[in-house]
Amino acid sequence: MNELRREAAAPLRVFSESPAAFFEHGFRQIAETRMKGLPIVNPKIQVRAAAFRRWQMDWFGVMALPWCIAAVYACGCRESWPQVAAGREWTLELPAGDFPFMAIEDPILGRFFMLSLKSPVLDIENQ
Numbered sequence: 001m002n003e004l005r006r007e008a009a010a011p012l013r014v015f016s017e018s019p020a021a022f023f024e025h026g027f028r029q030i031a032e033t034r035m036k037g038l039p040i041v042n043p044k045i046q047v048r049a050a051a052f053r054r055w056q057m058d059w060f061g062v063m064a065l066p067w068c069i070a071a072v073y074a075c076g077c078r079e080s081w082p083q084v085a086a087g088r089e090w091t092l093e094l095p096a097g098d099f100p101f102m103a104i105e106d107p108i109l110g111r112f113f114m115l116s117l118k119s120p121v122l123d124i125e126n127q
Contacts, residue, residue, distance in 0.1 A: 009105055010105035010106055010109070010111050012075055012110060012111045013074070013075065013110040013111075013112075014075050014081075018059065023052075023061070023074070026109040027063060028047045040120040042121050042124060043066065044126055044127070046066070047063070047064070049061055049064075050062045050063070050064065052074075057077035057080055059075075060072070060094075061074075066121070067120055068117070068118060068120065068121060069117045069118040069119070069121060070114050070116050070117060070119075071114065071117055073092055073115075074113075084113075086103050087102065088103050092113065100115065101115045102114055
């Protein structure tokens with residue numbers, strides 16, 4: 001009899017300091033493995049974190065990735081972190097308006113929220 005096994009949820013990482021270096025390192029691993037050779041990857045763009053700052057008790061920043069430019073929302077306080085299932089949308093209220101972020105559970109990056117700002121980035125000529 002075959003049993004279905006559910007993989008453990010990706011861990012929730014709580015950052016007391018900027019998660020920029022963590023996301024750069026993790027997305028580089030993803031670029032070198034899962035994304036390597038895919039036609040949506042622009043080899044002229046390197047993985048880079050930009051402007052991670054505190055937003056309320058958590059972290060908000062932007063990632064330049066070879067396949068997209070994305071806003072990232074990462075946990076800074078476990079107690080107030082929203083519990084949203086992976087693949088579901090969650091609305092983040094920012095000064096410029098309300099934005100629908102996707103809940104992500106990744107084995108490398110853990111749990112966080114992401115919003116694609118531009119995808120793909122094949123028309124971008126340089127970093």
